[in-house]
Amino acid sequence: MKVQFKMKMNKRLYIRDPEDTELGRKILKQSIELIYKLGFESFTFKKLAEDIGSTEAGIYRYFENKHKLLIYITAWYFGWLTYQINYQTNNIKYPKDKLRKIIRLLTFPVEDDKQTSYIDEGLLHPVIVAEGSKAYLTKQVEKNNKQRFFQPYKDLCTLIGEVILECNPKYKYPISLASTIVEVAHFQNFFMHNLSSLTDFSKNDKVTEIVEFLNDLVFSSIDKD
Amino acid sequence: MKVQFKMKMNKRLYIRDPEDTELGRKILKQSIELIYKLGFESFTFKKLAEDIGSTEAGIYRYFENKHKLLIYITAWYFGWLTYQINYQTNNIKYPKDKLRKIIRLLTFPVEDDKQTSYIDEGLLHPVIVAEGSKAYLTKQVEKNNKQRFFQPYKDLCTLIGEVILECNPKYKYPISLASTIVEVAHFQNFFMHNLSSLTDFSKNDKVTEIVEFLNDLVFSSIDKD
DNA sequence: CTTTTATGATAGTTTTACTATTAAATATTA
DNA sequence: TAATATTTAATAGTAAAACTATCATAAAAG
Numbered sequence: 001m002k003v004q005f006k007m008k009m010n011k012r013l014y015i016r017d018p019e020d021t022e023l024g025r026k027i028l029k030q031s032i033e034l035i036y037k038l039g040f041e042s043f044t045f046k047k048l049a050e051d052i053g054s055t056e057a058g059i060y061r062y063f064e065n066k067h068k069l070l071i072y073i074t075a076w077y078f079g080w081l082t083y084q085i086n087y088q089t090n091n092i093k094y095p096k097d098k099l100r101k102i103i104r105l106l107t108f109p110v111e112d113d114k115q116t117s118y119i120d121e122g123l124l125h126p127v128i129v130a131e132g133s134k135a136y137l138t139k140q141v142e143k144n145n146k147q148r149f150f151q152p153y154k155d156l157c158t159l160i161g162e163v164i165l166e167c168n169p170k171y172k173y174p175i176s177l178a179s180t181i182v183e184v185a186h187f188q189n190f191f192m193h194n195l196s197s198l199t200d201f202s203k204n205d206k207v208t209e210i211v212e213f214l215n216d217l218v219f220s221s222i223d224k225d
Numbered sequence: 226m227k228v229q230f231k232m233k234m235n236k237r238l239y240i241r242d243p244e245d246t247e248l249g250r251k252i253l254k255q256s257i258e259l260i261y262k263l264g265f266e267s268f269t270f271k272k273l274a275e276d277i278g279s280t281e282a283g284i285y286r287y288f289e290n291k292h293k294l295l296i297y298i299t300a301w302y303f304g305w306l307t308y309q310i311n312y313q314t315n316n317i318k319y320p321k322d323k324l325r326k327i328i329r330l331l332t333f334p335v336e337d338d339k340q341t342s343y344i345d346e347g348l349l350h351p352v353i354v355a356e357g358s359k360a361y362l363t364k365q366v367e368k369n370n371k372q373r374f375f376q377p378y379k380d381l382c383t384l385i386g387e388v389i390l391e392c393n394p395k396y397k398y399p400i401s402l403a404s405t406i407v408e409v410a411h412f413q414n415f416f417m418h419n420l421s422s423l424t425d426f427s428k429n430d431k432v433t434e435i436v437e438f439l440n441d442l443v444f445s446s447i448d449k450d
Numbered sequence: 451c452t453t454t455t456a457t458g459a460t461a462g463t464t465t466t467a468c469t470a471t472t473a474a475a476t477a478t479t480a
Numbered sequence: 481t482a483a484t485a486t487t488t489a490a491t492a493g494t495a496a497a498a499c500t501a502t503c504a505t506a507a508a509a510g
Binding site for chain 1: 263264266267355356358359361362363364366367370375378379382397398399400401402403404405408409412413415416419420422423424425426435438441442445446449
Binding site: 451452453454455456457458459460461462463464465466467468469470471472473474475476477478479480 | 484
């Protein structure tokens with residue numbers, strides 16, 4: 001028996017549940033590829049429709065607009081990452097090792113786990129790195145926040161914050177450090193590939209160096225005194 | 226005699242130099258206010274033109290498109306900040322005090338210094354916090370980078386990196402730590418105001434807490450061993 | 451006083467971001 | 481298997497965004 005991984009997504013993010021139908025799953029899969037290829041600004045529902053052999057109006061039956069789709073994708077990413085972290089740190093004894101594992105999971109594009117055939121997690125990671133923050137960097141952030149669109153990001157930070165406190169119960173900024181780990185993992189990745197003089201890393205995809213930088217940063221603060 | 230502060234901006238960012246004419250300066254001043262008010266996505270040249278009593282075509286004579294204008298504004302911000310840092314840390318003896326000053330300048334909206342009448346730095350800071358990263362999070366980063374559009378950001382990180390090395394010449398990641406300080410100062414600010422459960426800070430504009438978090442983070446890493 | 455330069459006024463094009471309608475295909479169920 | 485929902489494709493259309501082009505006038509410079 002194959003266990004199918006299915007995330008419960010916030011219903012207000014879509015009009016029709018994209019995971020329920022063939023077209024919906026195609027929308028999810030192809031939108032990630034197309035955003036990866038064109039960037040979010042040049043990505044349109046029309047192009048996506050042409051890509052999957054459907055029509056613009058067809059996509060609009062699933063998502064109100066492309067920004068909601070982006071929020072959906074980032075929510076999916078954070079939900080899936082939280083699941084991965086829980087799963088992969090499950091049998092790790094020491095909280096510090098857990099935190100190291102978390103940092104690695106955030107920095108590397110995670111290997112496709114085949115459980116979710118319709119989403120390519122290897123592509124999802126660079127898409128989130130380059131486009132993820134656009135999901136919340138808008139004037140509708142407050143409204144969207146009230147609708148709990150960013151709950152998966154918060155849940156992830158809560159989880160990481162708990163591990164941080166396990167490492168050092170006296171550490172004063174567990175949540176801020178958690179969101180900092182997430183953001184730094186992502187934008188140092190972006191900088192390394194696109195604006196490498198904003199980092200100390202060679203362009204030769206030395207993602208492990210980002211992990212080392214983050215480990216150094218995080219554990220110095222946590223271990224202090 | 227009043228010393229007028231004038232930054233030499235990258236010529237490829239504009240079509241006509243906006244600092245040279247009355248209309249150009251109005252474009253700079255009002256675009257910051259309008260982006261602040263509407264967010265970058267809803268900001269258009271047409272609305273800006275109506276705002277300043279000019280025409281859409283009139284704006285296009287200064288900037289090729291709104292993205293170039295955003296890059297211009299962020300470049301201006303980083304250039305101006307570098308100037309402020311040089312000026313305000315000029316007579317500070319210890320590099321650690323310099324670094325503390327830098328962190329404060331990055332986190333707080335700097336008081337308007339009246340030297341640049343046409344740009345309101347108090348508004349500029351929240352605009353950069355919310356919109357600044359959109360200047361480089363695009364598919365044209367590489368092309369824009371080759372045109373040196375992000376040079377002011379790099380110069381700032383170089384400067385901060387040097388101060389970090391003055392604090393600890395053995396520290397391994399001065400540039401990455403520098404860009405991390407910049408980014409963390411900005412997005413923790415954004416989170417505190419808009420997604421406060423991603424931080425440990427109360428919404429009551431306790432920007433000083435961000436400064437404390439950053440000081441803790443930075444100096445733990447630098448001072449280690 | 452003439453010529454350059456900057457602006458304003460107007461008009462037009464293409465693309466994006468949608469909404470609406472109808473018909474055909476597919477699945478469900480009676 | 482016929483009746484009936486449900487889903488999708490095809491088409492059409494609108495409003496606004498993102499530009500480009502032209503021409504007249506006003507102000508500044510030579």
